[in-house]
Amino acid sequence: MENNVTEFIFMGLSQNEKVQQLCFFLFLLFYMTLMTGNFLIIMTIQRSPNLNSPMYFFLSFLSFVDICYSSVTAPKLIIDSQAKVKSISFVGCMVQLFFSHLFGCTEIFILTVMAYDRYVAICKPLRYMTIMDRKVCSLLVVTCWLGGFVHSFIQTILTVQLPFCGPNLIDHYFCDVHPLLKLACTETYMVGLIVIANSGMISLSCFVILMGSYIVILLSFKTRSSEGRHKALSTCASHITVVILFFVPCLFIYLRPSTTFTEDKMVAVFYTIITPMLNPLIYTLRNTEVKNAMKRLWVGRLFDRNKRDSGVKLSGAGIACIVPVSERVAGNKSVITS
Numbered sequence: 572m573e574n575n576v577t578e579f580i581f582m583g584l585s586q587n588e589k590v591q592q593l594c595f596f597l598f599l600l601f602y603m604t605l606m607t608g609n610f611l612i613i614m615t616i617q618r619s620p621n622l623n624s625p626m627y628f629f630l631s632f633l634s635f636v637d638i639c640y641s642s643v644t645a646p647k648l649i650i651d652s653q654a655k656v657k658s659i660s661f662v663g664c665m666v667q668l669f670f671s672h673l674f675g676c677t678e679i680f681i682l683t684v685m686a687y688d689r690y691v692a693i694c695k696p697l698r699y700m701t702i703m704d705r706k707v708c709s710l711l712v713v714t715c716w717l718g719g720f721v722h723s724f725i726q727t728i729l730t731v732q733l734p735f736c737g738p739n740l741i742d743h744y745f746c747d748v749h750p751l752l753k754l755a756c757t758e759t760y761m762v763g764l765i766v767i768a769n770s771g772m773i774s775l776s777c778f779v780i781l782m783g784s785y786i787v788i789l790l791s792f793k794t795r796s797s798e799g800r801h802k803a804l805s806t807c808a809s810h811i812t813v814v815i816l817f818f819v820p821c822l823f824i825y826l827r828p829s830t831t832f833t834e835d836k837m838v839a840v841f842y843t844i845i846t847p848m849l850n851p852l853i854y855t856l857r858n859t860e861v862k863n864a865m866k867r868l869w870v871g872r873l874f875d876r877n878k879r880d881s882g883v884k885l886s887g888a889g890i891a892c893i894v895p896v897s898e899r900v901a902g903n904k905s906v907i908t909s
Contacts (some may be wrong), residue, residue: 576735576754579664581657582742584836585900595652602645608851611865619864625703626692627722627861629685630854632712636681637847640674643667644745644843651744661735664746671726671745675842676773677719679821682814683777684711686784689807694791726770729762741874743836745843752829763829771826778818785811809853816846 584594616622616631644667651657659667691701726748733755743750748766752759788807818840855861 574735575645575737576659576661576739578658578660579739579741579754581651581659582740583657583744584840586885591652592804594647598645598649598844601844602641602649605641605645605844605848606638608848608855609638612851612855615861615865615868618868622860622864625688625708626685628708628741629688629712631679632715633678633685633850634683636674636678636716637766637850640671641844641847642679643674646745648844658706659746664751665731666749668746668748669723671722671747671843672726672770673719675821676722676770677715678817679774679777680715680718681712682810682817683780684715686781686814689810690784690788693788693807719817722769722773723752726766729765733757733759742833743839745839747824747839749824749831749835750830753831759829765830767826771822774818774821774837775821776827778814778822781814781818805858809858812853813850817842817850827877829894845898861869 583591585591612634613631616627647659648668688703691702695702721836730748730751734756734757735750735751736756737753741750741754748770752763752766755762785807789804792804823838824835855865
């Protein structure tokens with residue numbers, strides 16, 4: 572069957588105009604917060620010599636992936652909330668599908684790598700820097716990218732070859748596999764099974780590995796001092812919070828047959844916008860080293876700038892006061908001379 576569809580129409584989160592206006596301001600605020608928070612974490616880690624451990628290397632990479640991931644869907648959602656017709660071309664839809672799964676799967680892998688990093692740091696502290704050296708960290712990041720690319724390539728190839736002969740109305744706010752399979756003019760049962768095996772099993776496998784690693788870490792706390800136990804538990808708690816917020820919605824969407832529910836759109840908001848926005852807050856508020864680095868780097872610089880500005884004003888005021896005095900002295904000398 573031939574593909575007669577050249578564009579798709581999104582239904583968005585709601586058809587109510589007041590709700591759409593609320594979505595515009597709400598998600599614009601979310602997106603601005605997301606971009607600011609993640610850029611702040613990246614710049615803080617890059618400019619702080621104290622934050623040079625592998626954990627912060629992976630954290631900066633996670634923030635970068637969060638920025639890319641949300642930028643695939645959030646700007647389009649914000650713009651469409653003000654548009655009467657929420658359209659996207661067929662090619663644009665496939666591009667959005669590819670990059671959303673690329674960055675989404677890469678984030679799944681980087682969260683798994685971060686759990687392994689915490690396992691080595693807590694359970695094998697003496698060998699930590701030897702095991703997690705810069706070469707190994709770089710190799711793990713490249714592996715995350717390659718894994719995300721392979722996953723996304725499979726998803727896109729499976730979808731782009733399907734025939735779409737109408738209708739072209741997508742009950743979602745971005746192009747995803749299940750809504751597109753629903754519109755295909757052919758039997759998609761086998762494709763749906765491959766999607767479950769690809770997206771669903773990746774999410775489930777990584778989730779099981781993550782939970783297993785954190786269980787091992789929690790069991791190792793028995794041999795730790797109270798101070799070490801508190802610090803390790805604080806770090807792991809932030810990671811577990813991010814994992815739950817990200818993986819539970821993903822499992823709900825992709826670990827099931829190719830069906831769609833009205834709740835899918837709101838669930839998708841969690842892993843495409845909410846979780847990437849909360850990641851900087853979760854990691855910052857529960858990490859003393861990051862908070863202190865931000866205070867030194869940003870608050871300290873602001874204080875120094877204000878101090879320099881006040882010094883310039885004071886020196887300028889001093890010059891302004893000295894000039895008239897010198898003029899008066901010169902004037903008095905000229906009077907005496909005369």
